[in-house]
Amino acid sequence: MVSVSPCPHGYPGEACIVCKVRHISVCAALSATELSALDELAQHVRFSQRETIFLQGADADWVYNITGGVARLYTLLPDGRRQIVGFALPGDFLGLAMGKTHPFGADAIEQVSACRFSRTAFSLLIDRKPHLLRRLHEFATHELSLAQDQMTLLGRRTAEEKVIMFLLGMRERWTRLGSASVTVHLPMSRQDMADFLGLSLETVSRTLNRLAREKVIILVPDGVRITDLERLIRPVAA
Amino acid sequence: MVSVSPCPHGYPGEACIVCKVRHISVCAALSATELSALDELAQHVRFSQRETIFLQGADADWVYNITGGVARLYTLLPDGRRQIVGFALPGDFLGLAMGKTHPFGADAIEQVSACRFSRTAFSLLIDRKPHLLRRLHEFATHELSLAQDQMTLLGRRTAEEKVIMFLLGMRERWTRLGSASVTVHLPMSRQDMADFLGLSLETVSRTLNRLAREKVIILVPDGVRITDLERLIRPVAA
DNA sequence: GCCGTTGTTTGACACGCATCAATGCCGGCC
DNA sequence: GGCCGGCATTGATGCGTGTCAAACAACGGC
Known part of the structure; x- marks a missing residue:
């Protein structure tokens, strides 16, 4: 209620x-x-x-x-x-x-x-x-630009790239809010991430765990810690 | 130049x-x-x-x-x-x-x-x-809404649904511009459609030709004619 | 006319990711 | 404490698209 x-x-x-x-x-x-x-x-x-x-x-x-x-x-x-x-x-x-x-x-x-x-x-x-309207308009065009980035992600990125960009994107948003934590807070379920990234929940889970096995991230309850940013970023840019 | x-x-x-x-x-x-x-x-x-x-x-x-x-x-x-x-x-x-x-x-x-x-x-x-700013803002939020529809298309639709929705979308845009023609004008290449829909150009070509073989559309130079709208729409809504 | 270029179609094959299924984990609740 | 429901993990398998390749069509230039 x-x-x-x-x-x-x-x-x-x-x-x-x-x-x-x-x-x-x-x-x-x-x-x-x-x-x-x-x-x-x-x-x-x-x-x-x-x-x-x-x-x-x-x-x-x-x-x-x-x-x-x-x-x-x-x-x-x-x-x-x-x-x-x-x-x-x-x-x-x-x-x-x-x-x-x-x-x-x-x-x-x-x-x-x-x-x-x-x-x-x-x-x-x-x-x-x-x-105020101008401010709102800037907000809307910024959202539009983000939506277009997301279209590129959904249409042309692989599963691993999708997951990595999601993690980096969430990290950026939380740090912008002033959260100084090294751990990225992820309150959403695997199914939510999958529906955001155009994947199945199993693929999200597998990808996350593979990244953890490769020691690029550490999985923690309701989030991840990014330990090897270099290796995370390179395969995305290339 | x-x-x-x-x-x-x-x-x-x-x-x-x-x-x-x-x-x-x-x-x-x-x-x-x-x-x-x-x-x-x-x-x-x-x-x-x-x-x-x-x-x-x-x-x-x-x-x-x-x-x-x-x-x-x-x-x-x-x-x-x-x-x-x-x-x-x-x-x-x-x-x-x-x-x-x-x-x-x-x-x-x-x-x-x-x-x-x-x-x-x-x-x-x-x-x-x-x-004028208000008008522009309305335009931007409309674009944003379209971008979100496109995100749904890219993330959760099959190849056939993508192609069909693209055709219907283009038809709607041309008719809104006052073109009364039954033929949808498509000046872009298969590669362009593929890059818009998150597919390969071969998949676009195959899907288009299958729809033509099923007599749902007719392929013409630089466009298609939609002959069986019912059958086009049903599989998209479902 | 012929050929080079660019785009399209079609086939054979491969592979990434979805699907199906089983198991494990954890927190809530009686 | 033990059961139960929701979520996560992991494996086996299959399918939808991508990839590679070849043939074809359309067009413009010489």
Whole structure:
């Protein structure tokens, strides 16, 4: 069950690391007054593990900003095949597509907390604040560029390259969030990775374990430690 | 060699079909004064068959709007593998990513003509005209949604489904441009289709010819005629 | 006309990854 | 503590595509 409450996030300079991320990514474009206006609009919501955030095709009533946990975004084919189009980490936005309905579904991999704004309120705010729109547009074109990289990965990379690039990609995203850990946190299941990379879960598992046997990575619960970055990167670039 | 001249395009209501497309897609957000300001900025350019429009990683100095012909957009891996991330038809925009450099390369499949604006001038225009930015943002999120569909196609569809969806997708795009023909125009080579669908050119050729043998399509020079839409659609949805 | 070039078709074969299946591991719960 | 359900691992096997190769068609140049 989703729990709802006023959003308790802070502002840049305050203690909350997650919310710092959020403000850097979008709200930097807003004045203090506008930020507090946004604050009044915002609701804090929580989703438990495996809970659906929104379904593919559902009306897009809310815009979400993840403040904790990881969500998976996916499209489903009628026969059950699934493609995960992305993972949403703290700081990421969800439901920004301008259409009336969500083009993909989203659910919580671990417990997820998020700030939620009504789409209409958000839309009004955008109309009054062009600079915020510009920020959103940059975000969207960045996402587009990532999606095109992912198309190259899905269409033209081998299984091993896919897995390696996934690990490096996740590492980069976590370090960007300020996690200084050498271990890359991977809360998603093998099946999730497989559906993201266009592989079977068995191939993901085999590849991961082969890399571990070759001492390039070390498998740990809910993650991997990258021990030999050189050997990881070279076969990908070549 | 690229040929450059002042852009001769017209406005909505005038004869030029290609430019009508262009104005519907973006310039509808502009006033008549702004349109003519844009006109003065615009250059008309032509690229001959196989000519490069811009290279992956090159400085993004120009924004292009295709007015005739078809271009392919692609990323290259160091070892020569190629992924075509999209085909640009008349009316489409190129080089809109906000970054300093192009994240993908583009070249002309047939002879291509386009309107070209300097990025800085275009950027200034955007700053003065929020509504235009909104239009661009909608365009970008639409592209993002298409890219996610393509990810699903690349990761989870079989070769036959890929080819069928490509044909239906191209048909939809041409009909949207007002081409009433029953024949889908396909100016790209088998290799181009293969690199778009994550297949080998032989698999594309075999699949196309099998569909023709099953009398679902008819192969014609530079295109196909879809004769049995029912049988084409059913296996895709299922 | 003929030939060289470029793209397409078709066949034979190989291989990477999916599929099927069995076992192992771990955490939750009664 | 022991059972049970979900996820991960590992092996055996098969199939869908890729790869290699040869023949063919279309086209332009001389």
